[in-house]
Amino acid sequence: MSTSSIGFVGTGAITEAMVRGLLAGSASATEIHLSPRSADIAARLAAEFPAVHVAKDNQEVVDRSTIVFLAIRPQIAREVIEALSFKPGQRVVSVVAATERQNLLDWIGADVQLVQAIPLPFVADRLGVTAIFPPDTDVAALFDTLGTAIQCETKKEYDLLAAASALMATYFGVMEFATDWLTEKGLERSKGHAYIARLFQSLAERAQRAGIDRFSDLSGEFATKGGLNEQVLADFDTGGGKAALNQALDRVLNRIEGMTD
Numbered sequence: 001m002s003t004s005s006i007g008f009v010g011t012g013a014i015t016e017a018m019v020r021g022l023l024a025g026s027a028s029a030t031e032i033h034l035s036p037r038s039a040d041i042a043a044r045l046a047a048e049f050p051a052v053h054v055a056k057d058n059q060e061v062v063d064r065s066t067i068v069f070l071a072i073r074p075q076i077a078r079e080v081i082e083a084l085s086f087k088p089g090q091r092v093v094s095v096v097a098a099t100e101r102q103n104l105l106d107w108i109g110a111d112v113q114l115v116q117a118i119p120l121p122f123v124a125d126r127l128g129v130t131a132i133f134p135p136d137t138d139v140a141a142l143f144d145t146l147g148t149a150i151q152c153e154t155k156k157e158y159d160l161l162a163a164a165s166a167l168m169a170t171y172f173g174v175m176e177f178a179t180d181w182l183t184e185k186g187l188e189r190s191k192g193h194a195y196i197a198r199l200f201q202s203l204a205e206r207a208q209r210a211g212i213d214r215f216s217d218l219s220g221e222f223a224t225k226g227g228l229n230e231q232v233l234a235d236f237d238t239g240g241g242k243a244a245l246n247q248a249l250d251r252v253l254n255r256i257e258g259m260t261d
């Protein structure tokens with residue numbers, strides 16, 4: 001999708017990732033307007049991409065954009081958003097974490113089309129998976145150019161995917177624990193690192209092939225009956241691995257729901 005004019009209020013890490021993704025390859029925005037804070041990032045992007053303009057203030061970003069992204073930290077969201085005037089019907093995408101939808105609407109104070117989204121840093125390489133709520137064809141198309149959009153029908157679905165996004169550090173944690181184990185057992189660390197990184201890359205790529213309905217189909221495919229993979233999965237489960245994962249996800253979901261209810 002090509003959107004004529006996209007604005008970002010808040011030019012931090014996630015805005016930089018989205019702008020890089022939007023302007024990579026076949027650009028999917030003809031104009032991008034950035035708020036002037038974080039002058040170094042804004043200046044870097046403007047120097048690199050002719051489509052990027054640094055606005056004089058946040059209001060100019062809103063005024064010049066058909067889709068406005070709110071990408072400031074939750075602690076200052078109210079102060080920043082309340083100071084702005086939005087056009088009725090304007091599409092506003094909030095990526096501000098842990099902020100209740102009704103609060104955002106109250107602070108915006110106009111009848112806008114508000115969509116919430118959870119972009120991840122991989123959007124910079126157009127490899128992000130982005131949960132959005134509520135469903136919105138145009139915003140989904142935009143995030144599809146940055147990877148894949150998952151449209152949530154309910155806030156519960158959106159909160160569940162927010163909880164799932166908290167698995168990123170654990171993914172790398174499992175890789176690190178396995179590499180630690182290999183090193184402790186005597187393998188040179190760099191070899192263990194290279195092996196684990198490639199192994200997980202292959203597995204992640206395999207999981208995305210069409211026709212895979214359940215990841216357990218893949219566990220079955222890679223685990224010979226009575227073989228080593230089957231043994232490790234069974235030990236992980238009986239050793240409390242699955243229970244620990246469920247408990248961690250329950251706790252993070254409670255935290256997300258507690259912050260946004």
Ligand SMILES: NC(=O)c1ccc[n+]([C@@H]2O[C@H](COP(=O)([O-])OP(=O)(O)OC[C@H]3O[C@@H](n4cnc5c(N)ncnc54)[C@H](OP(=O)(O)O)[C@@H]3O)[C@@H](O)[C@H]2O)c1
Binds near residue numbers: 010080095096
């Ligand atoms: N990073 C991620 O992977 C990620 C993913 C999904 C959602 N989010 C959410 O996205 C939001 C931004 O996160 P981030 O990681 O990009 O944070 P960040 O790097 O700290 O960026 C926040 C930006 O807001 C700017 N800012 C501060 N006061 C402002 C104001 N009055 N007007 C306009 N801009 C102002 C900051 O400028 P200064 O540097 O000059 O203070 C900074 O550039 C947060 O709500 C976060 O929860 C982040």
